[in-house]
Amino acid sequence: MDLIDRELTLSQFEALPPEVVAPLCEATASDLREWSLRLLEAVVAEDPEAVRRARHSLKGLCANFGADSVMQHAGGDLRPPEARARFQDCIEATITAVLAIAAPLIPQ
Amino acid sequence: MPGSPLSRFAVPQDIAAAIEPVSPEAQIALLERRLARAEAARAAAEHLLEQKSRVLAAANNELTARQDSLSTSLERRTRQLLDAQRVAGFGTMLWDIKRQQLELSPQVQVMIGLEPGSSVKTYRTLVRRLLHEDRRRMLDWMHGELLARLDREHCTRYDGQPCQGSPGPCEEAMREYRIEVRCPGGDGINEGEGVRSLCVMAQFQVDSQCKPAMIFVTVQDITRQVRADNEAAALRTRELQRLEDLERLNEALLVAREQADLANDAKSRFLAMMSHDIRTPLNGVIGMLDLFDESTLTAEQRRTLALVRSSGDQLRVLLNDIIDLARAEAGKLALNPGPTNLVEVLTDGTDFWRHLAHEKSLSLxxxxAADTPTWVEADSVRLRQLIDNMLSNAIKYTSEGGVMVKTRVLPNGWLRTEVIDTGIGIPAHRRAELFIEFNQLNLLGSEPGGAGLGLAICQRIIEVMGGRIGVDDAAHGSCFWFEIPVTRIPVPKRVANPAVRSFAGSGGRAPRVLVAEDLATNRIVVEGCLRKLGCEVRVVADGQQALDAVVSGEPFDLVLMDMAMPVMDGPEATRRIRALPGAMADLPIVALTAFTRPEELEPMMAAGANDSVAKPIVIDDLYRAMSRALAIPAANGIAH
Known part of the structure; x- marks a missing residue:
């Protein structure tokens, strides 16, 4: 499974004013990290409402880039430490992939 | 002396001697010779006689032996014939017309109940052995048909010419006379019981003048055949009767079915109509409940409000189920397949019930499975409905332990989803009842709520999908499962349409849009899209800030409201805006949501949102939704 939908991601960035590409990249990285962390905290705390909320936010974020891999990890059992580690690896890889696509569009 | 009488008796030498003078010695010698010849002749005669006697004796012996053999053979064949008659239930009679003598084979005597060897001189003896009601018929047959033949002067040959006086058998001689009669007796199965049926067949034996000389009669025991025929006839009658009964029953069933179908159609129409009509005001009632400011209520009032809200929600779920069921019964439960993110549907569905599971201290x-496809061609709404119903039941009927959703792909490519609980379990003999509408098993002594429609609807949905649904034992509870055919598809091309339209330059002023969105990423995306559409934008991070911005009097033309936000969510903020005085209450509101189900959107729509846009935000979709909400034709600018 691809980390993100490259075509969708590119078209999303291209549809926006060039000046927002860089802030969008920063916000994307920040939101993905923040909400993945919240999800893991909610899983550890066994707080179902917080889990649901975090997953929903991640879903909204990932929809912008077709990041289905993140959602597949987020939907699985994240209680085992190795699952959490894989999830975090996936988040970082997704951020990298988004930045790689957006980088050429950032005005010099 | 030839020609004399002497020459007939004497040899020539003797004659010569007789006519010559004979001395006494010569005469003696002559006599001795004669005597010797006579002796020889006698001896030869005796020898011949002895030989003849031997030949005769041998011939006699041979004849005697052959006669014995023939007698033995005849006796054996007669015995065989009688045995055959006995085994076959078959006997013969011979009536010598001229001598008026009747001969019966032993088997006939047995059949009519006489001792074998009994003396029977007339046919009347035989007739008296029959059942009383058959005697007259037998006599009529004998007198009217059989004996009448004896009085005829003419009979007819094969060529139609009278045969009186002509030799050879005629048509009459070949004719068989037949009658069936009965006498008391058994059939060898139930000895001494019942009636014995006999088939009597007669044929004349004629002399060379074609005059009847004897009547040859065969008698066959046909009791079993008659009984079998009678039983077969009775069986046929019963079968015909049964067939008629079944036809009548079938006709009645058809009529009843037509009536039931009509009644069912009427019921379905009634339910669908009433449910729709009830649902609309109910949504209004539930929506109004949310307008209460709970901070101003007493504890008792809050409890009452919670109870009313809970009851309203239950009623809404019930109405939705009834509408679905009515639609299914009307054959209108159609699928709307499309690209579906299976993983999302399953995880969202599970997340939806997580809160309830947690309240009952259940794990969820x-x-x-690794091979679970992410994207499939399916009806996501119905798929989610299946998950919701199964999870709802599992959590409802589980008091400790937990619930697990498992999904894997079967060898035939179908998707199998299981919802396994640690609940009370379901007896095997009652599992079929689970899928009957309005049926509850009452396994807990009292049902924990619900109308007993969920699984019935699931079954209807699965039927339409062409899959299977069922329930099995789990290690500590039940395993509800469904299997459906799914088609994997590649990731859909979600190409955002570059903005080719704009509200700017349409003659009106740029619309001023308030965006309420908590995620920075989405705020940037939405703001970027709106600016490309020529809008003025103000962005806030939650529903409370959005409400404050509207109340502040800032002149917004439209609000884009995310549903899930901290502090105050989208539906609550929308309701509060709608409750504001004056023109503020009419501000167009478009929901932004990552939810996919209409039911999930319903809180926003019930709260008063005008429209919705799904995430990821596609600028063209956003443009069209805003145009609708602002009640202007797309691409025509703002009508202020």
């Missing part, structure tokens, strides 16, 4: 886990 989901395990997706």
């Amino acid at each position: 886990d989901i395990v997706l």
